[in-house]
Amino acid sequence: MVMSLMRSMVGVVLLAAVLALSGCGYNDLQGLDEDSKAAWSEVINQYQRRADLIPNLVNTVKGYAAHEKETLESVVQARAKATSVQVTPELLKDEAAFKKFQEAQQGLSSALGRLLALAENYPNLKADQGFRDLQSQLEGTENRITVARKRYIDKVAEFNKMVRYFPTNLTAKFLLHLDEKANFTVADEKAVAKPPEVKF
Amino acid sequence: MRLMGRAGWGLLIGWLWLTGVASLPAAALDVPPLSGRIMDQAHALPLAVAERLSADLAAHEAKTSNQVAVLIIPSLEGEPLFDFSHRVATTWKLGRKGTDNGVLLLIAIKDRKIRLEVGYGLEGVLTDARSAQIIRNEIVPRFRAGDVPAGVTAGVQAILRTIEGTYRAPERPAATPSSSDAFANAVFAVILGVVVGLLFSRAHRVLGPVVGGGLSFLAAPWVIPAVIAGAVSLVLVGLLGMLGPSSGSRRRGDGSAFDGTWFSTQQGGWGGGGFSGGGGDFGGGGASGNW
Numbered sequence: 001m002v003m004s005l006m007r008s009m010v011g012v013v014l015l016a017a018v019l020a021l022s023g024c025g026y027n028d029l030q031g032l033d034e035d036s037k038a039a040w041s042e043v044i045n046q047y048q049r050r051a052d053l054i055p056n057l058v059n060t061v062k063g064y065a066a067h068e069k070e071t072l073e074s075v076v077q078a079r080a081k082a083t084s085v086q087v088t089p090e091l092l093k094d095e096a097a098f099k100k101f102q103e104a105q106q107g108l109s110s111a112l113g114r115l116l117a118l119a120e121n122y123p124n125l126k127a128d129q130g131f132r133d134l135q136s137q138l139e140g141t142e143n144r145i146t147v148a149r150k151r152y153i154d155k156v157a158e159f160n161k162m163v164r165y166f167p168t169n170l171t172a173k174f175l176l177h178l179d180e181k182a183n184f185t186v187a188d189e190k191a192v193a194k195p196p197e198v199k200f
Numbered sequence: 201m202r203l204m205g206r207a208g209w210g211l212l213i214g215w216l217w218l219t220g221v222a223s224l225p226a227a228a229l230d231v232p233p234l235s236g237r238i239m240d241q242a243h244a245l246p247l248a249v250a251e252r253l254s255a256d257l258a259a260h261e262a263k264t265s266n267q268v269a270v271l272i273i274p275s276l277e278g279e280p281l282f283d284f285s286h287r288v289a290t291t292w293k294l295g296r297k298g299t300d301n302g303v304l305l306l307i308a309i310k311d312r313k314i315r316l317e318v319g320y321g322l323e324g325v326l327t328d329a330r331s332a333q334i335i336r337n338e339i340v341p342r343f344r345a346g347d348v349p350a351g352v353t354a355g356v357q358a359i360l361r362t363i364e365g366t367y368r369a370p371e372r373p374a375a376t377p378s379s380s381d382a383f384a385n386a387v388f389a390v391i392l393g394v395v396v397g398l399l400f401s402r403a404h405r406v407l408g409p410v411v412g413g414g415l416s417f418l419a420a421p422w423v424i425p426a427v428i429a430g431a432v433s434l435v436l437v438g439l440l441g442m443l444g445p446s447s448g449s450r451r452r453g454d455g456s457a458f459d460g461t462w463f464s465t466q467q468g469g470w471g472g473g474g475f476s477g478g479g480g481d482f483g484g485g486g487a488s489g490n491w
Binding site: 133134135137139141145146148 | 331
């Protein structure tokens with residue numbers, strides 16, 4: 001009995017050794033590459049969802065505060081700008097495109113924040129059922145964006161580490177031709193930590 | 201599964217015992233260990249209400265597999281509402297893995313804040329708008345009137361009504377555990393035996409290993425795994441028991457590993473297997489409100 005236990009322990013140790021030696025990271029790199037692409041798609045997906053909510057929101061606000069043209073216009077424009085910048089998972093290596101995307105989305109965030117702040121001055125708008133529902137959907141979407149971004153940041157950090165660490169960097173460079181992926185910056189992260197204020 | 205729950209408790213108690221409850225660092229607001237469907241850390245609910253709600257939620261889960269839990273805390277201590285509620289929901293992993301059908305209702309009494317955190321799989325029915333309506337129409341008016349138990353009850357009932365019928369509990373799988381299940385059970389039997397054995401070995405040198413080994417023997421499936429598990433636990437407890445606590449420098453727990461100041465409905469504790477999340481994930485759906 002003790003013998004068989006010993007033997008199985010030796011087996012476990014051997015298996016662990018083999019696993020440790022096969023650390024070229026080919027599968028891990030491929031897996032993380034795919035995971036971070038999926039995480040990015042989720043980020044895009046949530047930003048798109050936010051953009052989809054905006055026409056409805058703008059129309060509802062117009063019904064109560066049509067004369068607030070400037071704020072309404074700026075939201076429409078920011079939305080148009082944000083939806084025109086698309087970053088597909090393949091383009092993630094492109095720091096410049098990534099930065100442009102971030103800026104466009106941030107522009108939309110602040111325009112939206114102003115629009116929602118404006119609602120405070122219109123009690124009828126605030127009490128409108130449609131507006132309330134849109135508000136909660138928007139709030140939920142902001143939260144989803146936060147979660148999606150956080151998951152993307154974590155995945156890309158993992159991926160980038162493997163791309164830089166030895167020896168997996170060799171696999172990444174010579175075998176898979178993978179580069180580091182762009183990630184959200186800290187300054188940007190701070191701005192996102194404060195989502196547009198939504199009051200009920 | 202039941203065994204895993206029991207072993208989980210064993211681990212938890214063992215861990216609390218080893219670290220000493222009071223010496224835990226209080227960085228961000230800690231996610232309380234999940235021990236029941238109604239976790240009332242703010243003493244906002246009378247026992248009868250908590251038990252009835254807990255029974256309702258258990259019945260709902262048995263029927264639909266949806267896992268709904270309520271957490272009432274005294275204060276967020278400055279942490280953003282969404283950050284905390286999402287952390288709790290993803291730590292507890294409410295809902296089944298794959299269907300992600302969990303819901304968390306979080307209430308922070310001092311902050312007067314409410315958050316409904318909805319798992320991926322229920323976002324379609326318990327939409328953000330619907331969540332906000334439940335908070336606004338069911339919970340907030342009662343809270344404003346000062347009746348927290350009624351607000352929580354109405355909120356929970358509205359949630360259950362909304363998500364009723366989206367999922368059905370899966371048929372119980374046939375009771376023939378595969379060999380990997382048997383192995384997992386044996387491993388858990390050993391962990392259980394070691395943890396409990398170590399607890400006992402504080403009382404008595406010999407009693408500990410015997411109890412640990414015996415427990416592992418009883419908990420493991422079938423004869424051969426049971427003998428192996430028992431023997432492993434016996435040896436481990438014997439060795440660890442000699443090394444560890446007798447050195448005297450370690451902080452001594454006060455017997456009960458549980459913080460006695462808050463109530464949570466435990467479905468039977470050790471015997472009945474507590475409540476634990478099924479592996480569901482949360483993507484930020486739901487709504488927030490305040491009163």
